[in-house]
Amino acid sequence: MKAPETAYVGRPISRVDGRAKVTGAAKYAAExxxxxxxxxxxxxxxxxxxxxxxxxxxxxxxxxxxxxxxxxxxxxxxxxxxxxxxxxxxxxxxxxxxxxxxxxxxxxxxxxxxxxxxxxxxxxxxxxxxxxxxxxxHETSLEQHLDRAREPNTNKTGYIPPKSRGHAERALASAAFKVDETYTLPVEHHNPxxxxxxxxxxxxxxxxxxxxxxxxxxxxxxxxxxxxxxxxxxxxxxxxxxxxxFGSxxxxxxxxxxxxxxxxxxxxxxxxxxxxxxxxxFGHRPAVVQRVALGAAPDGTLEAIIHTGTAETSRHEDYVENMVLWSGLLYRCDNVMLDHKVTQLDLPTPIDMRAPGAATGVFALESAMDELAVSLGMDPAELRLKNYADVDGSSGKPFSSKELRACYAQAAERFGWSRRNPEVGSMREGDALIGWGMASGVWEAQQGSAAARAVLTADGTLTVSSATADIGTGTYTVMTQLAAEALGLPIDDVTFLLGDSALPTSPVEGGSWTAATIGTAVHDACLAVRRRVLELARSVDGSPLAAASIDDVTFADGQVRLAHDPYRGVPIVEAMRQGKVDVIEEQVQAKPDSSKQKPFARYTHSAIFVEVKVDKDLGMALVPRVVIAVAAGTILNPKTAGSQVLGGVVMGIGMALEEESVLDHRLGRFMNHDYAEYHVPVHADVGPIDVIFVEEHDEVASPIGVKGLGEIGIVGVAAAVANAVYHATGRRIRDLPITPDKLL
Structure with a gap:
């Protein structure tokens, strides 16, 4: 028997809300x-x-x-x-x-x-x-007021100060090879x-x-x-x-x-x-000043990691991101010192901006790792594999899944990394200097608590709902796919509703937890409907399902079928008609299984390989191509998922080369406050981006095997670009963005 036409999970289904958006039928808040x-x-x-x-x-x-x-x-x-x-x-x-x-x-x-x-x-x-x-x-300069930095107020935030271990400063002092540098990033503003x-x-x-x-x-x-x-x-x-x-x-x-x-x-x-x-x-990524120091043995083994950072916040709130957390878990090292401080300035409170903390913190860490590789005379990818962590060093917990090795291997092969000449400035194309760089990426894989409602009517149509949002990530589509497959219905017969405070309870849409959180609730609500449908199907006159349990059946092509004999079954509409049921409605509250999740560290990982082309006379840097491999558990829809990662990479290119909110400290005001002067990547700035999804199975991170994708695409990209710029030019830029004046 051929595969059911209602198997949707894992297929590149086009956006179910796409037509509404391109025809203007989709209405936005001010319309x-x-x-x-x-x-x-x-x-x-x-x-x-x-x-x-x-x-x-x-x-x-x-x-x-x-x-x-x-x-x-x-x-x-x-x-x-x-x-x-x-x-x-x-x-x-x-x-x-x-x-x-x-x-x-x-x-x-x-x-x-x-x-x-x-x-x-x-x-x-x-x-x-x-x-x-x-x-x-007024005071608006972070660099001028670093002396006022202090530990953040953690009241109400849920922010947990990073944990240090071992004796990092002592290990750094005795290390044969070391890097100790300062990395700065400017304010960036959301520009949806x-x-x-x-x-x-x-x-x-x-x-x-x-x-x-x-x-x-x-x-x-x-x-x-x-x-x-x-x-x-x-x-x-x-x-x-x-x-x-994306956080704004x-x-x-x-x-x-x-x-x-x-x-x-x-x-x-x-x-x-x-x-x-x-x-x-409002709505900006905070300016940060970070110190990253790495100490290593001659064979590249990390002996010390020090990552400290200071970020700006407002006078009235302590906004805190997990900026240094990643340095305690991405690589194996016994001596790690982490510290995060904030400086209050006369500016609005910063706000989450795609991969808050990781986009900035991993830039510093992965830039330092590249500097260490150069010092050691070691391939940057080899250095990362040398210090590969199978356990989260900060918590001591094993990872629920981690296919980062496969990410390195698959992305490097696709990129052609083995052809890289490690000598700085050795690769050229006409008058352009060519550089190849790479970096790792990491983001937490979370599942929250949420409710979903599923309503199946006698005509075989299904409406599923939750009060979540879709900010362009494809939530409408993947939830429709999950629901359609769970009940074996044509996707056109399924509607997903969101963005309404009257719908079942949902957390805010952010943090890359929506697919895992809402998807689990949708799946569970549909499973509850399945059980009700099976009860009706078992009661149909002459039903082949009379003695079947829920484990004995499948739902496909609008029918409930015996798993061992898919030619025998009962149509869903017939089961409801004979059962004289017009509507089946189920609402569930899905919560994470803490007993299952707590023993593990749960993260999404990536490997990014970047080529840059730098005009040796003008200092203009372009990114002709990127290969990124991501391990994120089950991919519900490779089309929308690929779009998410691609968008994150473009944002990372902007972070590396263009985005900067410029303050006139005399006025205490951001001066480049429009699209003309706040630069973001346009089509001419972005070359081909090859997204690879590495196969990964993880039933701990979420019951449906999903990890988030909204954030991981940007993490590490800026570092990979900066590392490629160094390989091309010999200029190590530790102060983003990498503008032409810094390369001349």
Whole structure:
């Protein structure tokens, strides 16, 4: 018998939401229009620290169609202004509260909201509002204030300080070969295509429906409930489509607060959309300064690893990433010293940005590993294999699975690494210097707790739902695949719903845990429906399944079949018809099996091999090709999974060569706050990217064998590019991005 046509897991299914996106049927947060909709325009503060002395909105309010100018002086009183209310992913400290008082905490801070009948009128009226300030001295440079660095406040964050072991400084001092360098990375800003916007729809009776750009509709709902003292029945948050996020939408951003504030205070629907420039008033990867020191024996055995880092954070919150964690687990070494500090500056709180901590920390570690390989006269890949870790040295736990060796081997072979001439500057193509570099990548494989609901109707259609999000990662598609295969239904007969706070409980979509977390819940909900269907199928007149247990049957092509005799079975619709059941509905809460997971360290791994081409006269570096091999457990959909890794690599190329938010420390303001001056890779910057998925089986990381892919694609890429630049030019760039001035 041929394979069932309803076997979908592992197949490169095209996005089920693709047609809606390319035809414009998919609606985003700022695209919902309702009668009487007013428009809000945010006025951003012009100083980095100080007080607002006065706000004069008189001229703006004279304009016909201007409804109100909301400031700290006339906004409604809220419980939030009397105490701190946190969202699900807030770091330790006091969350920023828009329009709280006249204090300026950072440049670009929202200080007023102009509400008018049209967006254009609101924007013009905002230019008429006059603001007077009492400026105070500000501090925005991390390098100039490293002396103020301190241990982060771990209260409420769940952040666990990294563990050291052995005697790293002593081992470093006695090592035959050593590297001891400083690596710096600048602020990077999220620049998703869809800017942040919120449409707060007022129903006239006190209920509000909010369309928001977010990675967690329930996180935003719970935040708004606490801030505005609303019941769950009074607020609903919808976010069915998100135009890019990768961490910027984990926390509720200030425009959603301002939209709901205006809707409640004015008693009408209000939309607030941020400009591209205002997108630089939050949502950035923090600037970091790191020290990595490695000591090794003449044969390359690591004897000491020291990785310390200081990152910037705001005055009001301690944002902390696991920046140095990776150096304690990626390689085998008995003497490891890790330390992480933060420096509070007059800037907005940083926020998670694709592979937070790992993208920055692994850059430093993998750059240092390349420097050590050069010092030893050893192949960089060979050095990593020499110090391959089968156990997480920080926890002492074995890995639930780790096919990193296979990643090295397969990526190196595909890339042609064996043809590399190790001599610096030895490979050329015309006037261009060619360099080959490589690096390792690692990211944690997590599974959280989530609920999912599955509803099967008598016509054979299935609707599955959970309040998760899809930020372009393919969540709609892979959940549809899982559900369709579990019940053996055609994929066109399955619908997955998400992005609605009224749906079953889900954590925010981030951290590469969505496929494992929501996928497990979806799978379990469908298994519960399977059992109900089998009960009905067993009762059908003359059923060949009368004595069958759930382990004796398969679900395929819309039927319940005997596993040992697939020609005998009962159609699902027939089982429901004869059982006189119109709907089968099951909802489950899926939780990680801690007893199964706790004994193991769970991570996704990768190996990245990069070629760079550097113009020897102009110092321009391009990346003609990349090969990346990833071991991430079961791959639900190689098409969407490959797209995730490819996108991460492109982001890593941008991190290495282009992305940098430039601060004018005299003003305390980011100056390159648009697409014209904040550079990101375009098509001409990116050559072929070859993604390899290494076969890996892991039933510990998640019951469906899945590890996350959203983050791993960027980790290690910047280091591989920097290492290739060194191989081409002899210039070791430890301060990203690698711009032409640094290579001339």
């Amino acid at each position: 919902y229009n309702v009668p009487g909709l007013a428009h809000g325009y945010v006025i951003s503060g012009a100083i980095a620290r100080g007080k607002i002395r006065a706000i004069d909105a008189g001229e703006a309010l004279k304009l016909d169609g201007v409804i109100e100018v909301l400031t700290h002086e006339n906004r409604m009183r809220l419980p939030w202004f009397d105490r701190n209310y946190y969202d699900e992913v807030a770091p330790a400290g006091s969350p920023f509260r828009p329009l709280y008082d006249n204090t300026i905490q950072y440049s670009g801070q929202p200080i007023a909201l102009v509400v008018a009948e049209t967006f254009e009128l609101a924007r013009y009226a905002a230019s008429l509002v006059r603001v007077e300030y009492d400026a105070e001295p 295509m869809e800017m942040f916007g919120s449409t707060a729809v007022w129903d006239g009776g006190g209920k509000i429906t909010v369309y928001d750009k977010t990675q967690g509709s329930q996180n935003v709902r719970d935040y708004l409930m606490k801030v505005f003292k609303l019941s769950e029945g009074e607020i609903r948050v919808l976010s069915p489509f998100v135009g890019g996020a 939408g984990l926390r509720p951003q200030y425009q959603v607060f301002l939209a709901v504030l205006a809707a409640k205070q004015l008693g009408r629907s209000v939309r607030v959309t941020l400009t591209r420039q205002q997108m630089f008033s």
